[in-house]
Amino acid sequence: MPAYSYAPQPFVRPPELDGGTTGAPVAIVGAGPIGLAMAIDLALQGIRSVVLDDNNVVSVGSRAICWAKRTLEIFDRLGVGERMLEKGVTWKVGRLFHGDEEVYSFDLLPEDGHKYPAFINLQQYYVEQYLLERAREFPELIDIRFLSKVVDHAACVDGVRLTVETPEGTYELAADWLLACDGAKSATRERMGLDFSGQTFEEQFLIADIEMDESPFGDHGIAERWFWFDPTFHPGKSALLHAQPDNIYRIDLQLDLGADAKVEASEAMVIPRIRAIVGDKPFRLDWLSVYKFRCIKLDRFVHGRVAFVGDSAHVVSPFGARGGNGGIQDVDNLGWKLAAVLKGEADEALIESYHEERSHGSAENILNSARSTNFMTPKTEIEALFRRETLRMAHDQPFARRLINSGRLSVPCSLEGFALQTPGEGLVRPGQPMVDAPLGNGWLLPLVQGDFTLVGFGEIELPDGGVRRIGIGQSGKGYPTHDDRAGYALQRYGTGVAYLVRPDGHAAAVFHGEVNEPALKEALARAMGRSCEREMA
Secondary structure, eight states: OOSSOOOOOOOOOOGGGGTOOOOOSEEEEOOSHHHHHHHHHHHHTTOOEEEEOSOOSSOSSOOOOEEEHHHHHHHHHHTOHHHHHHHSEEEOEEEEEETTEEEEEEESOOSOOOSSOSEEEOOHHHHHHHHHHHHTTOTTTEEEESSOEEEEEEEETTEEEEEEEETTEEEEEEESEEEEOOOTTOHHHHHTTOOOEEEEEEEEEEEEEEEOSSOTTGGGOSOOEEEEESOTTSTTSEEEEEEETTTEEEEEEEOOTTOOHHHHTSHHHHHHHHHHHHTTOOOEEEEEEEEEEEEEEOSOSEETTEEEOGGGTEEOOSTTSOHHHHHHHHHHHHHHHHHHHHTTSSOTTHHHHHHHHHHHHHHHHHHHHHHHHHHHSOOSHHHHHHHHHHHHHHTTOHHHHTTOOSOOOOOOOOOTTSTTSOOOOSSSOTTSBOOOOEETTEEHHHHHSSSOEEEEESSOOOOOOSSEEEEESOOSOSSOEEOOTTSHHHHHHOSSEEEEEOTTSBEEEEEESOOOHHHHHHHHHHHTTOOHHHHHO
């Protein structure tokens, strides 16, 4: 029996089967973490959506488990971050081994003053469960339809028309926009004849989730990330160990080139390998899977009124935790833009910036992921020599330790230099994500995300430029102010400086000394994809 109890979701007969209509402007295909997060993001901005999925349970198996700090901050805005943090296993230390000797360790968040940790490990089925329960808090705005398979779609005059197959019949559904959140094997992408570009590696890895009462981390007794190159229990290959809630541990094992996936995922092959790692400690297999590394993406994320989000748009290898985290950053980027278009606050051309910014983000993830893959599984003799000598020297040479690449872990993507940002200098530059800091009565990021916000630090006056205003280290203003008692906010942002923050938490503009209202309006217009002249007309 799996550790998680899967509860089938009921099929609810849609009004279209009885001649009715829904009228939601957005159809979302896929009720995984990306699709559900997308629906919640839109609902928070008053936009209705229909979520369609051919399945009726959350994901089977732990799948994506590593959720990065920036992703948790986005989940916090969506209303599930604190629940994930409470259930998840928090970690920030990684250890690298060559053979059985530790050669390097790192701390991903060595400083204090952040609401969320560097990473938590939490099985995807819990994330989907929490998102599903959160989505159901918006019954007037989110219509979730399970056992509803989209079998066709076509562009029409004012949007997209979908053909949906259900246990009780097939119907047509009209929407202004179709968001394809249907994963790496996206049927939407296949119907449109869109191909991924990039690299598929031949190497395979086995995932084994095991349940153990006694921690395999031994005397460390705490959750960390352990990665081995050429361990004695798996000679000539790589291995990875992670802790998950419910006494579940993730083990990844590199397989021989050309190995048969079905054979490798059998208990007869897996149990001896796990036993070689954990010794005679009792354990139970919870889930097995075999995967190949892929670093691929669509050339375009937006095609007319169809936008691709998450794995339907880009796929990376699991090492580095860039897949699910990158998909949630897609949601964070697209949600406010689509809401602005649907509300008539921005031209449809703003959606093009989603493609530009997130295609850049996925390309950055793919570059890092491909480099990790090539280090772990060298393709040429030169690459093999570099890895061999790097690992040899890392035992006693600190410089070599920094060259070891077991998966550069996910970091937030900077949008510096893209069209929506007003060029400028600051401790946080336009395009970079804002950094959290504790305040006298809460945290900075929850105050500035979700809408355009002008936030001032120290002695700087914030004019009423048509956006939300917040002061840090100020008092006696005509807008909300907050104490910086711990000093982190002014340290991280400076004093006498203000930032215009986008709804997705990226800085759009920086102002020093004073905020000129015409300059603020120009920066806001630019961030919405409009010219200042049109904004002021």
